[in-house]
Amino acid sequence: xxxxxxxxxxxxxxxxxxxxxxxxxxxxxxxxxxxxxxxxxxxxxxxxxxxxxxxxxxxxxxxxxxxxxxxxxxxxxxxxxxxxxx
Amino acid sequence: xxxxxxxxxxxxxxxxxxxxxxxxxxxxxxxxxxxxxxxxxxxxxxxxxxxxxxxxxxxxxxxxxxxxxxxxxxxxxxxxxxxxxxxxxxxxxxxxxxxxxxxxxxxxxxxxxxxxxxxxxxxxxxxxxxxxxxxxxxxxxxxxxxxxxxxxxxxxxxxxxxxxxxxxxxxxxxxxxxxxxxxxxxxxxxxxxxxxxxxxxxxxxxxxxxxxxxxxxxxxxxxxxxxxxxxxxxxxxxxxxxxxxxxxxxxxxxxxxxxxxxxxxxxxxxxxxxxxxxxxxxxxxxxxxxxxxxxxxxxxxxxxxxxxxxxxxxxxxxxxxxxxxxxxxxxxxxxxxxxxxxxxxxxxxxxxxxxxxxxxxxxxxxxxxxxxxxxxxxxxxxxxxxxxxxxxxxxxxxxxxxxxxxxxxxxxxxx
Ligand code: SF4
Ligand code: SF4
Numbered sequence: 499x500x501x502x503x504x505x506x507x508x509x510x511x512x513x514x515x516x517x518x519x520x521x522x523x524x525x526x527x528x529x530x531x532x533x534x535x536x537x538x539x540x541x542x543x544x545x546x547x548x549x550x551x552x553x554x555x556x557x558x559x560x561x562x563x564x565x566x567x568x569x570x571x572x573x574x575x576x577x578x579x580x581x582x583x584x
Numbered sequence: 585x586x587x588x589x590x591x592x593x594x595x596x597x598x599x600x601x602x603x604x605x606x607x608x609x610x611x612x613x614x615x616x617x618x619x620x621x622x623x624x625x626x627x628x629x630x631x632x633x634x635x636x637x638x639x640x641x642x643x644x645x646x647x648x649x650x651x652x653x654x655x656x657x658x659x660x661x662x663x664x665x666x667x668x669x670x671x672x673x674x675x676x677x678x679x680x681x682x683x684x685x686x687x688x689x690x691x692x693x694x695x696x697x698x699x700x701x702x703x704x705x706x707x708x709x710x711x712x713x714x715x716x717x718x719x720x721x722x723x724x725x726x727x728x729x730x731x732x733x734x735x736x737x738x739x740x741x742x743x744x745x746x747x748x749x750x751x752x753x754x755x756x757x758x759x760x761x762x763x764x765x766x767x768x769x770x771x772x773x774x775x776x777x778x779x780x781x782x783x784x785x786x787x788x789x790x791x792x793x794x795x796x797x798x799x800x801x802x803x804x805x806x807x808x809x810x811x812x813x814x815x816x817x818x819x820x821x822x823x824x825x826x827x828x829x830x831x832x833x834x835x836x837x838x839x840x841x842x843x844x845x846x847x848x849x850x851x852x853x854x855x856x857x858x859x860x861x862x863x864x865x866x867x868x869x870x871x872x873x874x875x876x877x878x879x880x881x882x883x884x885x886x887x888x889x890x891x892x893x894x895x896x897x898x899x900x901x902x903x904x905x906x907x908x909x910x911x912x913x914x915x916x917x918x919x920x921x922x923x924x925x926x927x928x929x930x931x932x933x934x935x936x937x938x939x940x941x942x943x944x945x946x947x948x949x950x951x952x953x954x955x956x957x958x959x960x961x962x963x964x965x966x967x968x969x970x971x972x973x974x975x976x977x978x979x980x981x982x983x984x985x986x987x988x989x990x991x992x993x994x995x996x997x998x999x
Contacts, residue, residue: 502749503662503690504808505787506795 513561517544521564523579525557531576538568538577586612586640588773593837598768600731600761604670604696605630606768607738609640610776614665614783617645617656621675622708623758624698628670650675654682654695661691661751662796664788666742666780668693672758673700676714680721683751687722687812689797692745692785693752695723696738699869699920700758701956709957710758712869715897716921716930722812724752724819725898727868731756731766732848733895739771740826740850742780747822748815757870759957769844771833779833816899823850823896852901854893855908857883861890863972864912866905866935868894871918871953871960878965889969894931905938914947914972920954928952928984947975953987964988 501507534554539547546562548555569577589609598606605627608616616635618628635644643665647653650671660667671679676697686693697715701707715725726741728734734756741752756762771779787794800808827849834845847854856876858864865875872893882889892908894901909915919929926933928950936948951968954960964987975981 499804500807500811502787502811503688503796504798504800504804505689506798507787507792509793509795511795 516560517563518558518560521559521562521582523564523566524559524582525562525564525566525568526578526580527554527556528576528578531574533574533576535573537571537573541567541571543567587638589639590770590773592772593770593775593839594772595767595769597765598731599626599763599765600728600734600756601626601698601763602630603731603735603766603768603770604738604756605634606770607735607776608668608696609634610771610773611666611668611739611742611780612640612777613642613668615645615657615660615667616642616669617647617653617660617667618669618671619647619650619653619675621650621672621700623700623762624670624672624675624696626762627696627698650678651682654679654686657693657695658682658686658689658691661686661693662689662785662787663790664783664785666693666746666783667691668695670696670698672698673702673708673714676718677702680718683718683721683723685797686751688808690749690812690815691751692749692783694738694741694745695751695753696734697753697755698758698762699755707956708758710760710870710920711955711957712755712920713922713955715753715755716923718753719898719930722750722816723898724748724750724816724896726752726754726850726896727894728754728756728761729870729872729893731761731764731768734761735768735770736830736848737850737895739776739779740830743826743829744819744822744850746783747826748818750812750815750819755869760870769840769848775833779830819896819899820852820901823852826850850895852894852896853904853908854895856891856893858890858892858908858912860888861911862888862913863916863969863976864890864892864909864914865916865918865965865968866892866894866909866931867918868897868931869920871920871965874960874962875918875965878962878969881962882969887969897931897934900934900938902934902938902941905935906942906944909935909939910942910944912946914949914976916968916972917948917950918968919950919952922952922955948983949975949981950984951987952984958988960987 546558657667745752932950
């Protein structure tokens with residue numbers, strides 16, 4: 499990690515930086531309300547919406563920073579922001 | 585391949601700027617990026633003629649500002665290219681952000697600084713405010729007394745930089761050194777090329793997939809800064825190794841006198857007639873030459889006066905300084921830069937730290953001189969020494985004095 503001059507000597511490593519611990523509020527999905535419109539997928543600035551077979555199935559909590567954009571934009575109020583810490 | 589101009593060693597009448605340009609030609613760096621600023625402009629003017637005539641293989645980037653010029657050098661250095669630039673005063677000020685980036689990214693390179701006063705009022709002449717303003721930016725700082733030293737320092741700086749992965753600011757006094765013609769002894773082109781050898785950078789962007797200049801937040805920034813301090817601690821060893829090699833090179837043809845070799849190898853300090861000296865001056869740059877002349881004259885009168893010339897200001901040689909200053913009865917520290925609101929100039933603070941670390945407490949007087957190119961001649965050196973003599977005799981003298989301020993100005997302060 500402590501390479502000369504903060505050099506990162508190999509590519510594809512931003513995933514290793516767990517930004518999830520910056521979160522105060524955590525998004526939680528209510529599948530019963532979700533219509534899989536994928537608006538949350540489009541607005542998430544951190545690519546943290548996990549989609550499988552065309553369905554929104556949850557969040558990448560390792561990297562979700564808890565900004566709440568997904569919950570705000572969801573037309574069905576299918577995402578709830580729950581206080582995690584702080 | 586660059587054309588060889590000097591197959592043999594030669595002695596030439598050269599200005600400081602020309603001597604430095606010759607050093608750059610002989611080093612034949614891969615990339616040179618610069619922006620013109622007085623009194624440095626001449627270096628790049630001469631160097632660009634070398635480029636046009638095929639005397640170097642260097643890629644010359646004529647940037648739109650000093651900020652860009654140094655940025656280009658950083659990019660070049662981390663790509664695995666040997667990079668150089670030159671600037672002066674306000675040009676260095678404009679580089680300020682990139683100075684820290686170059687050292688923080690551990691990009692070895694050499695910057696020839698032609699010391700110039702900072703604005704305002706605008707002034708093109710010599711003082712050390714530019715280098716002193718940049719002293720905490722993680723660069724190694726070397727000061728030359730004359731054109732010969734500027735030439736030799738530049739060549740040796742390349743190797744020091746590349747040993748410790750830190751950038752070097754090689755300084756010479758604007759106009760006093762940069763524009764005055766001096767006797768300069770040059771090495772043969774091949775000797776310099778062999779001495780500097782090939783530049784190898786472990787994280788070259790051209791050979792590996794690497795990220796340079798990444799972000800480091802609260803979790804890691806501090807550690808990288810600590811690494812820079814450790815790198816600075818390595819400079820002493822690197823200077824010793826490089827100067828030993830350079831000394832061997834200078835000695836190899838048996839045509840140079842011992843004193844000349846001693847003067848030309850890179851060192852932290854140069855003591856002058858200091859062994860038995862009761863009054864010791866401490867100075868950097870061209871003033872040292874004037875001081876030595878006065879010391880010689882006063883020694884004829886039996887006065888025990890000496891000089892400690894600081895050649896490398898960063899990292900500061902605390903140990904050596906305290907060793908040489910231990911026996912003096914009084915010290916006169918000469919600063920060619922201001923630290924407004926401080927107790928005295930920047931050199932003063934370092935000297936006091938050096939003495940404190942050894943538990944030495946002795947009379948010190950600080951003299952600020954030569955700002956904006958104000959003349960500092962033998963009479964002014966005598967004035968400094970006279971003040972120190974009077975202090976030794978018990979007279980009350982100010983801790984900080986300004987040398988050669990105009991009388992008509994001082995008169996206005998009396999009112
Ligand atoms: S925006 Fe709401 S409804 Fe649309 S996919 Fe996301 S969670 Fe489901
Ligand atoms: S809270 Fe923000 S970061 Fe987390 S999933 Fe929603 S939009 Fe993405």
